[in-house]
Amino acid sequence: MARLILPLLVVLALLGALILIDPPEERADLVFINGNDVTTLDVTRMSWIPDMRAADLLFEGLVRNDVLSTGFDVIPAAAESWTISDDRTRYTFTLRADAKWSNGEPVRAADFVYAWRRGMLPDTVADYAAWFLLVRGGQAFFDWRTSALDQYAARPASERTQDAADALWAETLQRFDESVGLRARDDRTLEITLERPVPYFLDLIALPVFCPVYPALVSRYEIPAADTGRLELRQGWTKPPEIVGNGPMKLTRWRFKRDLRFEKNEHYWGRDTITLDTILMLSTEDPNAQVLAMNSGTADWLSDVTPPYRGDMLAERRAFHAEHAAEYERLVAEGLPQYEVDRLLPPDPRKHVQSVTVFGTYFWNFNCKPELPDGRENPFHDARVRRAFAMAIDKRSITEDIRRLGEQVATTLTPPGSIGGYQTPAGVAFDPAGARALLAEAGYGPDAKGGAREFPVIVELAFNKDSGHDLVAQAIARNWQEHLGVKTRLVQKELKVYREDLKNANYMTSRAGWYGDYGDPTTFLDLSYSTDGNNDRKFASPEIDRLLDAARAELDPDARTRILEEVERILMDEELPMVPIFHYAQLYMFDPERVTGVSAHARTRQLVAWFDVLGDGKGDDVPRSTHAPGEPTPYLPDAWKRAVHERSAPGTSPSLEPAS
Amino acid sequence: MIGLIVRRLAQLPLIVIVIYTITLVLAWKIPGNPLEQGEGRRPAPEVIEQMQKQYNLDNFWTFYGTYLWNASGLRYASDTMSGARAREAQHAEESGSAPATRPVFDLGPSLQYKDFSVNEIVASALPVSVTLGGVAMLIAVVIGVGAGVVGAVRPNSFADLATLGVALLGISLPTFVIGTALLMLFGVWLRVLPVGGWGTPSDMLLPAVTLALPFAAYIARLTRMGMIEQLSSDYVRTARAKGVSERGVLMRHALKNAFLPVLSYLGPATALAMTGSFVVEKVFVVPGMGQHFVNAVLNKDLFLIMGVVLVFATMLILFNLAVDVLYRFVDPRIE
Numbered sequence: 001m002a003r004l005i006l007p008l009l010v011v012l013a014l015l016g017a018l019i020l021i022d023p024p025e026e027r028a029d030l031v032f033i034n035g036n037d038v039t040t041l042d043v044t045r046m047s048w049i050p051d052m053r054a055a056d057l058l059f060e061g062l063v064r065n066d067v068l069s070t071g072f073d074v075i076p077a078a079a080e081s082w083t084i085s086d087d088r089t090r091y092t093f094t095l096r097a098d099a100k101w102s103n104g105e106p107v108r109a110a111d112f113v114y115a116w117r118r119g120m121l122p123d124t125v126a127d128y129a130a131w132f133l134l135v136r137g138g139q140a141f142f143d144w145r146t147s148a149l150d151q152y153a154a155r156p157a158s159e160r161t162q163d164a165a166d167a168l169w170a171e172t173l174q175r176f177d178e179s180v181g182l183r184a185r186d187d188r189t190l191e192i193t194l195e196r197p198v199p200y201f202l203d204l205i206a207l208p209v210f211c212p213v214y215p216a217l218v219s220r221y222e223i224p225a226a227d228t229g230r231l232e233l234r235q236g237w238t239k240p241p242e243i244v245g246n247g248p249m250k251l252t253r254w255r256f257k258r259d260l261r262f263e264k265n266e267h268y269w270g271r272d273t274i275t276l277d278t279i280l281m282l283s284t285e286d287p288n289a290q291v292l293a294m295n296s297g298t299a300d301w302l303s304d305v306t307p308p309y310r311g312d313m314l315a316e317r318r319a320f321h322a323e324h325a326a327e328y329e330r331l332v333a334e335g336l337p338q339y340e341v342d343r344l345l346p347p348d349p350r351k352h353v354q355s356v357t358v359f360g361t362y363f364w365n366f367n368c369k370p371e372l373p374d375g376r377e378n379p380f381h382d383a384r385v386r387r388a389f390a391m392a393i394d395k396r397s398i399t400e401d402i403r404r405l406g407e408q409v410a411t412t413l414t415p416p417g418s419i420g421g422y423q424t425p426a427g428v429a430f431d432p433a434g435a436r437a438l439l440a441e442a443g444y445g446p447d448a449k450g451g452a453r454e455f456p457v458i459v460e461l462a463f464n465k466d467s468g469h470d471l472v473a474q475a476i477a478r479n480w481q482e483h484l485g486v487k488t489r490l491v492q493k494e495l496k497v498y499r500e501d502l503k504n505a506n507y508m509t510s511r512a513g514w515y516g517d518y519g520d521p522t523t524f525l526d527l528s529y530s531t532d533g534n535n536d537r538k539f540a541s542p543e544i545d546r547l548l549d550a551a552r553a554e555l556d557p558d559a560r561t562r563i564l565e566e567v568e569r570i571l572m573d574e575e576l577p578m579v580p581i582f583h584y585a586q587l588y589m590f591d592p593e594r595v596t597g598v599s600a601h602a603r604t605r606q607l608v609a610w611f612d613v614l615g616d617g618k619g620d621d622v623p624r625s626t627h628a629p630g631e632p633t634p635y636l637p638d639a640w641k642r643a644v645h646e647r648s649a650p651g652t653s654p655s656l657e658p659a660s
Numbered sequence: 661m662i663g664l665i666v667r668r669l670a671q672l673p674l675i676v677i678v679i680y681t682i683t684l685v686l687a688w689k690i691p692g693n694p695l696e697q698g699e700g701r702r703p704a705p706e707v708i709e710q711m712q713k714q715y716n717l718d719n720f721w722t723f724y725g726t727y728l729w730n731a732s733g734l735r736y737a738s739d740t741m742s743g744a745r746a747r748e749a750q751h752a753e754e755s756g757s758a759p760a761t762r763p764v765f766d767l768g769p770s771l772q773y774k775d776f777s778v779n780e781i782v783a784s785a786l787p788v789s790v791t792l793g794g795v796a797m798l799i800a801v802v803i804g805v806g807a808g809v810v811g812a813v814r815p816n817s818f819a820d821l822a823t824l825g826v827a828l829l830g831i832s833l834p835t836f837v838i839g840t841a842l843l844m845l846f847g848v849w850l851r852v853l854p855v856g857g858w859g860t861p862s863d864m865l866l867p868a869v870t871l872a873l874p875f876a877a878y879i880a881r882l883t884r885m886g887m888i889e890q891l892s893s894d895y896v897r898t899a900r901a902k903g904v905s906e907r908g909v910l911m912r913h914a915l916k917n918a919f920l921p922v923l924s925y926l927g928p929a930t931a932l933a934m935t936g937s938f939v940v941e942k943v944f945v946v947p948g949m950g951q952h953f954v955n956a957v958l959n960k961d962l963f964l965i966m967g968v969v970l971v972f973a974t975m976l977i978l979f980n981l982a983v984d985v986l987y988r989f990v991d992p993r994i995e
Contacts, residue, residue, distance in 0.1 A: 025859075025860075037773070038775075039772055039773050039774055039775070040773070040774035040775045041775060042774065042775065045774060047701070047703075122706075122707070122710040123710075123714070125695075125703075125707060125710050125711040125714050126707070127701075127703045127707070128701075128703075129703065129704065129707045130703070130704045130707070142706070143706075146706065146710065149713075162747075162751055219757070220756060220757045220758040221757070221758050223751075223752070223755065223757050223760075230713075230714065232760070233714075234758060234760055234761070235761075235769065235774075235775055235776065235777055235780075236758060236761070237758070238775045239775065255784070255859075255947070256773070256776060256780070256781065256784045256785075256947065257784070257785070257947035257951070258857070258858055258859070258947045259857075282857075282945075283947075284856065284857075284945045285942070285945075285951075286942045286943065286945065288840070288943075289855070289856050289942070289943060289944070289945050292843060292844075292847065292848060292855045292856070293855050293856060293945075295848055296847055296848055296851065296854075296855045298854070298855055298856075298857075494691075495692075495958070496690065496691055496692025496693075496958070496960055497691045497692060499692055499693075499696065500691045500692045500693070503702070517701065533702050533704055533705060534701060534702055
């Protein structure tokens, strides 16, 4: 019998031996979990946050946001200075002389022109192509190339040769140079002319999407294809050892679905400010595995804590603060930022989870078309009905009893106080009696003669499964049943189906959310422009369109802000195409006694290269915390400090107070 | 024997084309646009239109034909014979561009992971899954057969009931429960094993055991049933009467016959284990194939869906063939 167990023991012994001889890999200075694997490192084509977080390590645009300033200040990066013409359409950037690619070559103005041209080409199919088309002549160039490609594809096969494709490409380049407002005046001077003034342009181009790519490398991978005339996008240049960047780190290893390893870029002009020699980005996707990796010490920072029990994690954090109430309140009273307070409290894993209010809003859509998808008359076409339904939602109970993530109740789309100088309206408050009266006024409910007209449809609440949207939908449905006496039906959909139905307005009411991309109210308000591609509510108001057009044409920043305030007032006090429920919170996880440099700003951009591990003997090991707008950032290169000092801060957005 | 292998290999392309057609029709019908992110800003309509043209997604029949042409290796063969490959390489050299990478079986680019081709994804994920699945099957066979024999030798003894209990647990407890429990025990509390990842043998231990347990449980039941049947048969009584040692009876006579049902189960089971388990990969952060079966569909990443399905189908057919061949060695009576 014992002999039968022998093979089992042999296998176990072998596995045990394998573990013992296992060579431990040297740990990177900082290990972080990015939420998911990177889908692309082609900056021009990227659109989602984990990709951009990696791009911030490898590339550097003309300007950057100082993520530790409460104003999210725009500060010089690859450009050392710039001037803006009086009509606000021409930007002239001067690149710094010591800006270099990771192979030691200088970063030239023409490299930016090359990258931005890629963004404008239909061949590149960049997610954010529309932003590149803000440049003068961009849209016309895109349209011209599109139709030229269509004509090419229609040619007989014998005329679609490599030479013909090369000729079309040469013509395209010539057309670009002649018609698009992008010029490299010399190696260090870049001139950008816009179609119209874009007040948030500097903030926009701080996004990694606008970073340069190395033309000598990328052009080798983009060859006009003989059969279509299009540039064939060959993969390969974004991976080591090929990839060339101009950012603080360089990529030395990318193991698909495992990790990306970064090392300090010795050619980076600001290399002296980087204290991390190596960074490892783990591609761990499972929310629970991410938290386990943090708890076991495998990783130092988790960019987004998402397991279903995260509400409990925050509750434990509050319990920890309650245990040290006296100390906690003393530190808060000193005005210390959130991370600094936690750093000074006694060590405890419960304080590793941090909740930050972000520049985004969770809301509930109404389909605003005159008719429902099934052809019946749509009661939600009437703004009074929408407002009544908005007033009947008890948002506080949703954030406190259901979400439990410390999120702020929202009555406006733009988070209040998130954009400097911009006043958000009051919005509608929870008022069941008022809601009933308003619904009656709209013709549903008891009328003057003592009769009653029932609400004509069963109200459908559509949402995608996962992420707890079902619980929010149930709460809203219960509110509407109780306070308005309407019948409701929950409709759960798979994410892709839900997205498709939203796009085609194939719903009655639905869950939705929006994160602002840049520090301007239009990042939220443009959603309600009648022809906007993201106007899922199909809300169409000539007045809103007129005001948004007027704001677009307005050169005076203050007058423009007043117009936008009026737009949001009409939307949130009167029209309510959507009901804001709460402003999102995002949860980070890290030990504040060990890791510093994490931004608490609502825009959630993190410059991981400027994180520091305290007590590792590298750098000054001084905690880096939030500072007021326009103030010099202590950890930044001297050149940056000077530049920030000399410039009056381009005041974008004082941050929201962190939620706790 | 040779005839069987040739016949089966000739059937392979036909079966794969049927699977390809059914899968592509289903995948094409998945609602939603593969080129959009799950949340957030949509690209402008004219950009979406260009994306569809770039990836051939605007017409089902064009896609059906082109993908089949590329994936089957016909394009590679045709390009090689017509000299197109040589011309392309020459053009690349003259213009100084990077040579196009055209694998023989070109499964296309991934729509979700824009920097990777499906070939690269399979090349990175399949070895992981094959290694993990292989180790797991080894563990499963050792544990399963061992436990099955123990149970059969003394039916209804404590050892038998204990293995029955463990087997029942192994079959009925979902993998994510076992996996998470092992992870908590060895990774978080005892801290002797990593909590996930891939690259070192110790990374492999917990996922392999987790993956092996349900298979081991099933193999144990199969072995026990087979052994009990064989041990009560005439030839075993004869062998014992001849004075063959108990070990000889068990190992040389009974187990050899009792192993046949296990063997036929091992074919598809190995293919299944080697193409990855979504749950095990998720819990232990293993970069294997299993996740792509699920995520590719959720993302409607057409190229990746087709790629992993074609690879899986081919593997399944080959493993079944291998089992049929093995069968003939173990039991020469089978024709």
